Amino acid sequence: MSAAADDGFRTYVEDNLDALGTDPGREALVHDGRRMTAGELRDLVYRMARALRARGIGRGQTVTLLCGNLPETVAAxxxxxxxxxxxxxxxxxxxxxxxxxxxxxxxxxxLIVDPRLAGRAAEVVGRVPVKDVLVLGSASVGSDLLALAAEQSAEPFPSQAQPQDICTIRHTGGTTGHPKGICTSFGQMRNLRGRLPENRGDQRRQLVCTTLAHAAGFLVDSTLNSGGCAVLLEDFDAQTVLATIERERITHLFLLPPLLYHLMDHPDAARTDTSSLTSVVYGGCQASPTRIADAVRRFGPVLMQFYGQNEAGGISVLKAEDHDVARPDRLRSAGKILDGVEVAVRDESGRDLPPGEHGEICVRSDQIMTGYWKQPELTAEVLRDGWLHTGDIGYLDADGYLTIVDRIKDMIVVVGGHVYTTELEDLLNSHPQVLHSAVFGVRDEDRMERVHAAVVRVPGGDVDERQLREMVRGERGAMYEPARITFVDALPLTDAGKPDKKQLRLRAEQAATPA
Structure with missing residues (x-):
């Protein structure tokens, strides 16, 4: 018997494998026409685990996934x-x-590799050799993990993991530079399900249309544990998502706000049967109250906002009953603090601020990361006395609702004060001819930050830069008026689905550089 079994600790994986075993014939994962039962998934996990152990891989070592949204990715x-x-x-x-x-x-x-990414895997291991390259199928690189697993027994066995062991290293989604590795323990992963938006039941059908490397992976865990089924798409495409919702009778959907906007703006949205949806969770970046009200009108009272961070776990939830289209102030908020989570809004000196005052959001809970991988100085910078300093600026109102105004790093310092980018985005998005916008700072030749905005107009819209600048100046004053507004067909998005402000800033800097 394992040490983990001796002290009674069970990992989230063992919990999920037990849940899969209660009804092995039920549909668990769907991908591109393939349907995997709970029993098939459970057997594959045990076979794969034994195949990994046979290669000398075990507790305390790192397995890296270079994989798309395959059922085998979940199993790996x-x-x-x-x-x-x-x-x-x-x-x-x-x-x-x-x-x-x-x-x-x-x-x-x-390194476990999706066979469709074998070429990229060869590039990666060409730069950094890895002892074992294992492919979820046959490919020109590495060994076939599925073939190795097929030779192994599917007999259950207990985990060797201890609560304090690192379970996941999740990296920030930066498109340049070296992303930070956020470490979460097995103990925290087992408790995470209690902080996720919950709606249990064996009729749950979760649609995954963002990468399993991000929040979608946790939602698959919750779905499988609850007796539901996860339908996996490789990436977000509004037309495909709408068709899948109707065909698969999807009940649960998670999207980052920009993707939610794309979904409801697609021409097929009005003629697609989305009545099966009971929960549309959104989060990951700031949402526009105007557009969220549009989504409520389109999909009904099924929206729920979840605010959290990889470093902090879940922080707050704006429930479906709080999505009142007549209350844009409430739609602007991130909801109420979750049970078991403490939040303080603090100024630069660390003083707690009263309701209504803007400061940095600091969080304390059992979900806070153990630290950044091999970066103790950075860990000490954000983790102080048990409190995580999130880098988000916000405030609590008298009713206990938390509102996020900006990221500290995104706030634009201008002559006379500072501009909160999300407040300006909300204002731009309120114009009837604006679908989406992203606001960011760009330094000029004198190293002063200037306010820039990228705007997506509604189809056929003809609002111009002058009109939008006049609207901003009239509503918020000259300090908030953008120095430049660029009209784009679509905002660039990161892997996770957030507006890629680094890419927009780079484009603006390149446009300003003389040829």
Whole structure:
């Protein structure tokens, strides 16, 4: 018997494998026409885990995933965690150079590869050798993990993982530079389900249309544990998502706000049957109250906002009953603090601020990360006396609702004060001819920050830069007036689905540089 079994600790994987075993014939995962039962998934996890152990891979080592949204990706993560490995799931759209840096940094013992990404895997291991490259199928690189697993027994066995062991290393989704590795323990992962938006029941059908490396992975865990089924799409495409909702009778959907806007703006939205939806969770970046009100009108009273961070876990929830289209102030908020979470809004000196005053949001709970991987100085900077300093600016109102105004790093310092980018985005989005916007700062030749905005107009819209600047000046004053407004067909998004302000800033800087 394992040490973990002796002290009564069970990992989230063991919980989920038990849940899969209660009804092995039920549909658990759907991908591109393939339907995997709970029993098939459970057996695959145990077989894969044994195959990994046969390669000498085990507790305390790192398994890195370079995988899309395959059912086998879920099984591979479970198998690696079951034998006590820490798992790092790469964002697929990062450059080979950044991926190789991460693979090296987290001390990857085995790289598990989606066969469709075999070419990229060859690039990565060409830069950073990895002892074992294992492919979820046959490919020109590495060994076939599925073939190795097929030779193994599916007999259950207990995990060796301890609560304090690192379970996951999740990286920030930066598109340049070296993303930070956020470490979460097995003990925290087991408790995380209690902080996720919950709606249990064996009729739950969760649609996954964002990368499993981000929040979607946790929602799959929650779905499988509850007896539901996860339908996996490789990426977000509004037309495909709408068709899948109707065909698969999807009940649960998670989207970042920009993707939610794309979904409801698609021409097929009005003629697609979305009546099966009972929960549309959004989060990951700031949402526009105007657009969220549009979404409530489109999909009904099923929206719920979840605010959290990889570093902090879940922080607050704006429930469906709080989505009152007549209360834009309430739609602007991130809801009320979750049970078991403490939030303080503090000024630069660390003083707690009263309701209504803006300051940095600080969080304390059992979900706070153990630290940044191999970055003790940075860890000490954000983790002080048990409180995580989130880097988000916000305030609590008298009713206990938390509102996020900006990221400290995104706030634009201008002559006479500072501009909160999300407040300006809300104002731009309120114009009837604006679908989306992103506001960011760009330094000029004198190193002064100037306010820039990228705007997506409604189809056929003809609002111009002068009109929008006049609206901003009239509503918020000259300090908030953008120095430049650029009209784009669509906002660039990160792997996770957030507006890519780094890319927009780079474009603006390049446009300002003389040829």
């Amino acid at each position: 993560r479970y198998a690696a965690n079951l034998i006590g490995c820490r798992v790092n799931h790469l964002y697929n759209k990062l450059s080979a150079e950044v991926q190789a840096t991460i693979v090296d940094d987290v001390e990857t013992r085995a």
